[in-house]
Amino acid sequence: MITLSEIKNYDPCVRSVHAYFERKGTKEADVLYVVLQCLYKVGAVGLKISSLDTFLWSHIDQASVSKGEVKRSSHFKIHKMLHRALDVDSNSSVPFQI
Numbered sequence: 001m002i003t004l005s006e007i008k009n010y011d012p013c014v015r016s017v018h019a020y021f022e023r024k025g026t027k028e029a030d031v032l033y034v035v036l037q038c039l040y041k042v043g044a045v046g047l048k049i050s051s052l053d054t055f056l057w058s059h060i061d062q063a064s065v066s067k068g069e070v071k072r073s074s075h076f077k078i079h080k081m082l083h084r085a086l087d088v089d090s091n092s093s094v095p096f097q098i
Contacts, residue, residue: 001017001020001021001031004017005017005018005021011038012034012037012038013031013034013035013038016030016031016034016035017031033067033070033071034067036070036073036076037064037065037067037070040056040058040064040065040070041058041063041064041065042058043057043058043059043079044078044079044082045076045077045078045079046076046077046079047065047069047070047073047075047076048073048074048075048076048077049069049072049073049074050072050074051074055075055077057079
């Protein structure tokens with residue numbers, strides 16, 4: 001977040017971090033929701049809204065998700081194209097915990 005706070009542009013993630021550091025009532029969770037919305041929109045992550053649903057992907061299902069949908073998400077999955085760059089072990093049985 002500190003790196004994003006030093007950037008001067010109108011990206012939604014940057015604006016959210018600026019609002020957080022300027023104490024404008026933005027919480028850490030709000031920043032996380034905005035970042036997840038952006039990552040979903042560019043196709044980097046898929047979201048699972050409920051345990052009975054399949055993962056939603058922006059290039060297959062819907063182009064964007066609301067803050068409420070991100071809040072209700074039970075899981076998110078990193079797209080396979082990023083596994084090598086992020087050193088994701090897809091064979092691991094231990095899920096990533098936030």
